[in-house]
Amino acid sequence: MKYIISGGTGFIGRRLVKRLLADTDYVAVWSRKPGLELRTGVASHSWDPLHGEPPEESINGMDTVIHLAGEPVAQRWNAEVRRRISDSRVLGTRRLVDVIGRVKHKPTTLITASAIGYYGDRGSEILQENAGPGKGFLAQVCMGWEAEADRAAQFGLRVVKLRFGIVLGPDGGALQPMRPVFKAGLGGKLGSGRQFMPWVHVEDVVGMIRHAATHDVSGAMNCTAPNPVTNAEFTAALGKAVHRPAIFPVPGFVLRLLFGEMGSHMLDSARVVPKAALRSGYEFQYPELAGALANLVG
Numbered sequence: 001m002k003y004i005i006s007g008g009t010g011f012i013g014r015r016l017v018k019r020l021l022a023d024t025d026y027v028a029v030w031s032r033k034p035g036l037e038l039r040t041g042v043a044s045h046s047w048d049p050l051h052g053e054p055p056e057e058s059i060n061g062m063d064t065v066i067h068l069a070g071e072p073v074a075q076r077w078n079a080e081v082r083r084r085i086s087d088s089r090v091l092g093t094r095r096l097v098d099v100i101g102r103v104k105h106k107p108t109t110l111i112t113a114s115a116i117g118y119y120g121d122r123g124s125e126i127l128q129e130n131a132g133p134g135k136g137f138l139a140q141v142c143m144g145w146e147a148e149a150d151r152a153a154q155f156g157l158r159v160v161k162l163r164f165g166i167v168l169g170p171d172g173g174a175l176q177p178m179r180p181v182f183k184a185g186l187g188g189k190l191g192s193g194r195q196f197m198p199w200v201h202v203e204d205v206v207g208m209i210r211h212a213a214t215h216d217v218s219g220a221m222n223c224t225a226p227n228p229v230t231n232a233e234f235t236a237a238l239g240k241a242v243h244r245p246a247i248f249p250v251p252g253f254v255l256r257l258l259f260g261e262m263g264s265h266m267l268d269s270a271r272v273v274p275k276a277a278l279r280s281g282y283e284f285q286y287p288e289l290a291g292a293l294a295n296l297v298g
Helices: 015-020 079-102 137-155 173-181 201-216 232-239 254-259 261-264 275-279 289-297
Strands: 001-006 028-030 042-046 062-067 109-117 158-164 166-169 200-201 219-223
Touching: 001 042, 001 079, 015 028, 015 201, 015 261, 062 079, 062 158, 062 201, 109 137, 137 158, 158 201, 166 173, 166 201, 166 289, 173 200, 173 232, 173 289, 200 201, 200 289, 219 289, 232 289, 254 261
Parallel strands: 001 028, 001 062, 028 042, 062 109, 109 158, 158 219, 166 200
Antiparallel strands: none
């Protein structure tokens, strides 16, 4: 199998590349700085989704395109940041699909990242892939993002849209900024703590991407663990994993003061379950939070 990956040098992408190389697949990546790609056996091409299309020769003859690149959401937003968050996903995917439509030897599959932001703030409602979109900026971005990816179907591609949850890893993702705070005994729930957090271990993210590439699945797939927890349950479990109390709550107004509009979204609740992944036979390595945290910080 021949893969080309955007975001292949990022937190998720570098693990995915390692996994595909271990499976003896051909792997190429797009990067804004391709000269920094030093891994043996990885071809590197230049592409910045904010500033143009990927080169046609990088896609021609590939079997599967995996599109993970996007401006980080976890930062304080202003008008320029919001533009980059949206354009890097919506416009970037449009440019990618436009080039796919022009190449002679087209890939058979497009796997693109999306996010649970698609669902918005939904309280305790159980959200499978057939749930409708929510409201707000992130939901609008995700809808536009997925709509651009869906255009690849007109060129005969199988399209899979992975709605990533809160990804936990040992050296990146949501856990990285939390771990030192909790190890210092200063951790606690955010706001009321009643909001659901659809977490997922990074190794299961890689596993689900590989699963989507090698199984006959299409459409939306929630990339989350099968057992979402509330923020209060998550913080208690993380405190237990690092052997510290988690007794210092962070009020909602403090989050909004520190992070602006992004702070409000940190209190969103999305009780997302990965129905499509389970139905298609994916077996989770870390279905329970306690086991995932034991692996990551224990």
